Amino acid sequence: MSDFTSGFWPLYISVITALSIIGTWVFIRSQTTRKLQPGEKPELIGHTWDGDLQDFDNPLPRWWLGLFYGTLIFAAVYLVLWPGMGNYAGLLGWTSLQEYEDEVKAAEAKFQPVYAGFMKQDVATVAANPEAHAIGRNLYLTYCSQCHGSDAAGAKGFPNLTDHDWLYGGDADTIRATITDGRAGMMPAMGEALGPEGTKEVANYVLSLSGRKHDARLASAGQQKFADNCAACHMPDGSGMAAMGAPKLTDKVWLYGGSEASIIESIAKGRNGVMPASSQTLGTTSNREAKLHLLTAYIYGLSQQK
Numbered sequence: 001m002s003d004f005t006s007g008f009w010p011l012y013i014s015v016i017t018a019l020s021i022i023g024t025w026v027f028i029r030s031q032t033t034r035k036l037q038p039g040e041k042p043e044l045i046g047h048t049w050d051g052d053l054q055d056f057d058n059p060l061p062r063w064w065l066g067l068f069y070g071t072l073i074f075a076a077v078y079l080v081l082w083p084g085m086g087n088y089a090g091l092l093g094w095t096s097l098q099e100y101e102d103e104v105k106a107a108e109a110k111f112q113p114v115y116a117g118f119m120k121q122d123v124a125t126v127a128a129n130p131e132a133h134a135i136g137r138n139l140y141l142t143y144c145s146q147c148h149g150s151d152a153a154g155a156k157g158f159p160n161l162t163d164h165d166w167l168y169g170g171d172a173d174t175i176r177a178t179i180t181d182g183r184a185g186m187m188p189a190m191g192e193a194l195g196p197e198g199t200k201e202v203a204n205y206v207l208s209l210s211g212r213k214h215d216a217r218l219a220s221a222g223q224q225k226f227a228d229n230c231a232a233c234h235m236p237d238g239s240g241m242a243a244m245g246a247p248k249l250t251d252k253v254w255l256y257g258g259s260e261a262s263i264i265e266s267i268a269k270g271r272n273g274v275m276p277a278s279s280q281t282l283g284t285t286s287n288r289e290a291k292l293h294l295l296t297a298y299i300y301g302l303s304q305q306k
C-alpha cells in the first residue's frame, strides 16, 4: 500500500535522494583526484589563525575518504534493500506493519497459555493471584489510567476505583458490564427549572444530607424540591441508585466536588460522565476476552484490599 496520495511526491523524493547521493559522490571525486606530484609541496592557503596555525592544501586523508565513500555505499545498498525511494518497496519486502504484526503474533503465542489458565478461574480467584494482578496492572496502565489515574484513585469526573463507593456497583459482574458496555451518567441540567434561588436551596439540602456546613433555612426550603425533582434518581433519602449511576449524596465521596459551588454547578448544568465501552478502550486487541477478565479481576481486587 502506498502512503502517498499523489504520484508526484514519490518521484520527487526519489529524484532528490538519488541526486544528492550521486552529487555528493561527484563532488568528493572532483576534490580528490589530483595527487601531489613527486617533489611538489602542498600549497599554503592564505589564512593564519591564532598567530601560527596555517592551512595547507593537502589531499584528504584516505581513512576519512574511505568513511565518506562507505556512507554513500551504505545509503545506496540500504535504498535497494529497504523502502526509502518513494514507492519502491525494497528487495527485502520489509514493512513496519508486517513487523508489528509479527511481534503481536509472537506476544499472543507467549501469553495465550497464561491467559487460558486465568480464563478458567472466576474473578475472585484471579483477583487474588499476584501474577494476574501484575498483568492486570499493566493492562490497566495501558487502557484505563489516562482517565482513572495511574493509582486508579480517579479525579474530578472520573471515579475512584479503589474505594468501596460505587456508582454502578463493585461486584464482578457489574464491573465487567461497566468495562464491556461503558456507562453514561445522565444528570439533567435543572438550573432553569429550579431557578437560581431554588437551586441554592436544593444544594443546601444536599449539603445537609452528608452533614456538611449549610444554611438551615435554605436547606429546609430545598427539602420538598429535592423530593419532587431529585428523589426519582437519587432516592428520597439521597442514598443514590446504582441502576442509574446516580451517586449517593449522603457520604463524603464526591465525583464532581462537594463544595456548595460544585453542587450548584452539578444541579444547574447537569453532569454527563462517559465511560467508553471496551470497543473503544480495548479496541480489537488480541486476547480481548482474557484482557477483559483480567481487568475485571484487577479492578475487583483493588477495592477488596481495603
Ligand code: HEC
Pocket: 140, 143, 144, 145, 146, 147, 148, 157, 158, 159, 161, 165, 166, 167, 168, 169, 170, 175, 178, 179, 183, 184, 185, 186, 245, 272, 273, 274, 275, 276, 281, 282, 295, 299
Ligand atoms: C475516557 C476516559 C475513561 C477511560 C479510558 C476509562 N474510563 Fe472508566 N470511567 C470513566 C468515567 C467518566 C466514568 C464515570 C461514568 C459516569 O459518570 O457515569 C467511569 C466509570 C468506570 C467504572 C464504574 C465506577 C463505579 O463507581 O461504578 C469502572 C469500574 C471503570 N470506569 C473502569 C474502567 C476500566 C477498567 C477502564 C480501562 C479498560 C476504564 N474505566 C477506562 C472514564 C474512563
Ligand code: HEC
Pocket: 184, 185, 186, 187, 188, 190, 202, 203, 206, 225, 226, 229, 230, 231, 232, 233, 234, 244, 245, 246, 247, 249, 253, 254, 255, 256, 257, 258, 263, 266, 267, 271, 272, 273, 274
Ligand atoms: C434522571 C436522574 C437524575 C435526576 C432527576 C437528578 N440527578 Fe443528580 N445525578 C444523576 C446522575 C446519573 C449523576 C452522575 C452523573 C455522572 O456520572 O456524570 C448525578 C450527579 C449529581 C451530583 C454530583 C454528585 C457528585 O458526587 O459530585 C449532584 C450533587 C446531584 N446529582 C444532585 C442532584 C439534585 C439536587 C437533583 C435534583 C434537583 C438531581 N441531582 C436530579 C441523576 C439524576
